[in-house]
Amino acid sequence: MNDYTFDNDGHRLMSVKDNNNNNNNNNVLSTIIDISLKCRNRLIGITDEKNEQTTTMILENIKDDQQFNIIAILELLNQELLPTLEHQTNTTTTTSTIKLDSRIDKLYRDACIHLQRLMWDYLHIGNWKDVPIMYRDLYSYSSIILTLIDVYNNNQNNNNQNNNNQYNNNIDNQKKEIVKSLDYALLVGGRLFHQYIIDLIDLISSSSSLSSSSSSNNININNNNIDNNNNGVEFKLEKEMVKEKMVERIRLPSLQSFKKDFMELDRPVVITDAMTAWPACTTRHWSDLDYLKKVAGFRTVPIEIGRTYLDQDWSQKLITLDQFINQYILNQNSDNNSKSIGYLAQTQLFDQIPILQNDIIIPDYCTLSTNNNNNTNNNSNNVNNNNNIEEQIFMVNAWFGPKYTTTPLHYDPYHNLLCQVVGRKFIRLYGHDQSDKLYAHDPVSGQESSMLKNTSRVDIESPDFDKYPLFKQASTYLDIILEEGEMLYIPPRCWHFVKSLSTSFSVSFWWN
Numbered sequence: 001m002n003d004y005t006f007d008n009d010g011h012r013l014m015s016v017k018d019n020n021n022n023n024n025n026n027n028v029l030s031t032i033i034d035i036s037l038k039c040r041n042r043l044i045g046i047t048d049e050k051n052e053q054t055t056t057m058i059l060e061n062i063k064d065d066q067q068f069n070i071i072a073i074l075e076l077l078n079q080e081l082l083p084t085l086e087h088q089t090n091t092t093t094t095t096s097t098i099k100l101d102s103r104i105d106k107l108y109r110d111a112c113i114h115l116q117r118l119m120w121d122y123l124h125i126g127n128w129k130d131v132p133i134m135y136r137d138l139y140s141y142s143s144i145i146l147t148l149i150d151v152y153n154n155n156q157n158n159n160n161q162n163n164n165n166q167y168n169n170n171i172d173n174q175k176k177e178i179v180k181s182l183d184y185a186l187l188v189g190g191r192l193f194h195q196y197i198i199d200l201i202d203l204i205s206s207s208s209s210l211s212s213s214s215s216s217n218n219i220n221i222n223n224n225n226i227d228n229n230n231n232g233v234e235f236k237l238e239k240e241m242v243k244e245k246m247v248e249r250i251r252l253p254s255l256q257s258f259k260k261d262f263m264e265l266d267r268p269v270v271i272t273d274a275m276t277a278w279p280a281c282t283t284r285h286w287s288d289l290d291y292l293k294k295v296a297g298f299r300t301v302p303i304e305i306g307r308t309y310l311d312q313d314w315s316q317k318l319i320t321l322d323q324f325i326n327q328y329i330l331n332q333n334s335d336n337n338s339k340s341i342g343y344l345a346q347t348q349l350f351d352q353i354p355i356l357q358n359d360i361i362i363p364d365y366c367t368l369s370t371n372n373n374n375n376t377n378n379n380s381n382n383v384n385n386n387n388n389i390e391e392q393i394f395m396v397n398a399w400f401g402p403k404y405t406t407t408p409l410h411y412d413p414y415h416n417l418l419c420q421v422v423g424r425k426f427i428r429l430y431g432h433d434q435s436d437k438l439y440a441h442d443p444v445s446g447q448e449s450s451m452l453k454n455t456s457r458v459d460i461e462s463p464d465f466d467k468y469p470l471f472k473q474a475s476t477y478l479d480i481i482l483e484e485g486e487m488l489y490i491p492p493r494c495w496h497f498v499k500s501l502s503t504s505f506s507v508s509f510w511w512n
Contacts, residue, residue: 031203035196036148040077042192043141073111077145109149116142123188133190140189140197143181147200150178175204176298180320183300186352187318198354205298226287226329226422226503235499236461238426238481247429247480247488258489259368263415266491268429268478271365271417275485280359280421286505287422289325296353297322304343308408310455324400329503332402343405346508349398357396363417363487366394366511392512399506407498409438409456414510416490420482423504427488428460429478430495437474438495460497482506 119139123131182197182204189197249270253261262269280286301321306314319327321344328342350357393414399405411432418427430438441452458468465472481501482488490496492512 032148032151032200035200036145039141039144039193039196043074043137073115077108077111109146109153112142112146112149116146120188133192136188136190137192140185140193143185143189144193144196144200147178147182147204150174151204179204179298180300183352184318187300187302202354226289235426235501237428237479237497237499238501241479241481245478247427247478249486255364255368258365259370262489263368263370263491266431266494268480268491268494269489270480270482271487271489272485274363274487275361275419275421278359278361278421280505280507281485284359285422286359289329293322293325295355297325299353301344301349301352302347303328304345305340307341308406310408310452329400329402332503341402341405343399343401345399345401345405345407346397347399348395349400350396356398360396360419360421360507362396363419363509365417365489366415366509369415369512393510395510397508397510399504399508401500401504403500403502403504405500405504407496409458409460409495409497411454411493411495412490412510413454413492414512415492417487417509418482418490418498419487419507419509420484421505421507422484423500423502424484425482425504425506426499426501427480427482428497429480429490430474431476432493432495434474434476434495437470439468439471456495 116139119135119142122135123139125131179201182201186194186197247268247270249272251272252274253269253271258269258271261267275281284291286292297320299321300318301324302316302318303324304314304316308314324342324344350360395414409428409430418425438456439458441455441457458464458471460471463471480488
């Protein structure tokens with residue numbers, strides 16, 4: 001993780017043109033302090049939920065030599081910094097009169113950075129799913145308080161700066177670094193402070209020109225619109241497509257028909273004309289890269305690097321959406337087997353960046369459920385069974401990448417509507433009754449990750465029949481090329497292989 005080194009040389013976060021702007025700066029700081037206080041109270045509330053012990057009760061698993069440091073940091077931040085700033089903000093009219101001793105100010109910031117780095121280290125010990133949630137929550141909390149301190153520091157010289165372009169650029173750069181820190185907290189932190197972080201990012205972004213100045217102007221290809229003319233060479237599976245093995249297309253089935261004819265029969269189907277009202281397909285089309293950069297270019301997102309997640313050299317990294325578009329969308333590699341393909345895959349982008357959620361519409365079909373699935377129950381059966389209510393799952397994921405991004409043959413335990421917003425995708429589907437021929441990864445052997453137990457070991461683009469002889473018998477499958485504006489229903493536990501035939505942006509809805 002990059003060290004978060006924010007400018008402390010007098011550059012402030014907000015320019016002052018008049019008294020109204022000065023009042024706005026004070027309001028922003030007051031709001032951030034208010035959010036930080038709420039986070040403090042919520043953290044204390046969680047720790048005192050069962051008894052009146054101090055914060056130590058959630059730190060009992062941390063090494064003894066670190067417990068004192070963390071407790072001391074939390075006491076410093078919770079009992080001294082936040083109440084002090086709240087009091088001074090409530091009793092002053094301008095931020096310029098709020099002043100902390102520079103030595104104490106540095107102490108607060110160093111404490112935050114220490115807590116943040118310490119929690120980052122704990123987040124990367126062992127398996128991610130086994131990381132105690134308290135480490136993730138404390139990482140988020142330290143990021144929020146660090147944001148408060150940096151916004152506070154940059155407001156101190158609010159009336160001493162000249163309004164010029166260089167100064168405004170410095171402001172935006174500082175804000176981008178702060179938003180980057182908060183994005184990290186959204187991506188790896190816990191859910192306890194999730195909405196507070198969303199509110200902070202929105203507050204910081206709306207008080208500057210970030211959302212309108214994030215686009216890079218040094219790259220302009222086809223007006224930064226995605227060009228998806230189908231001028232590429234067909235790949236092997238696309239050439240093998242036959243009409244008899246194509247997924248059926250149907251225009252806007254009723255809810256009753258969709259449930260009866262497809263969901264209850266575990267039968268895939270392509271639904272057409274169901275996305276005509278989506279702004280992402282019309283007025284705010286996601287093929288316009290300048291639009292995506294404008295609303296979210298400065299946001300940090302997780303991407304995958306490599307041909308597929310099964311490859312040894314596959315990796316992940318965090319970069320801004322601006323960087324992703326410039327490096328992997330506008331500068332695509334034409335090689336089907338490229339090891340440097342970048343893919344923003346299976347990412348809860350709309351949870352992180354709610355403004356993009358305004359561009360999509362949740363299909364009504366996602367409200368339906370069935371009784372014939374081992375992984376899902378009818379909604380009416382999920383209520384009031386001795387208070388043992390099955391967890392309801394609803395996830396919306398984004399899939400954005402260049403041509404030839406590939407998802408290996410696998411299945412998911414949920415109902416899935418894959419909605420194609422930009423570009424085209426080839427999908428091959430096998431029923432779950434074909435599982436014995438598809439050679440799922442075997443975590444029981446101890447040599448393979450349990451995370452791959454729903455993924456086939458067969459590379460269906462180039463199968464090794466000597467190693468996987470039964471795959472020859474897996475001849476019951478369906479193919480489809482999913483076009484823009486279409487959505488594909490994939491039943492639970494239905495195996496599917498996906499390959500982009502062009503630059504592609506898809507949205508998947510999972511539910512049980």
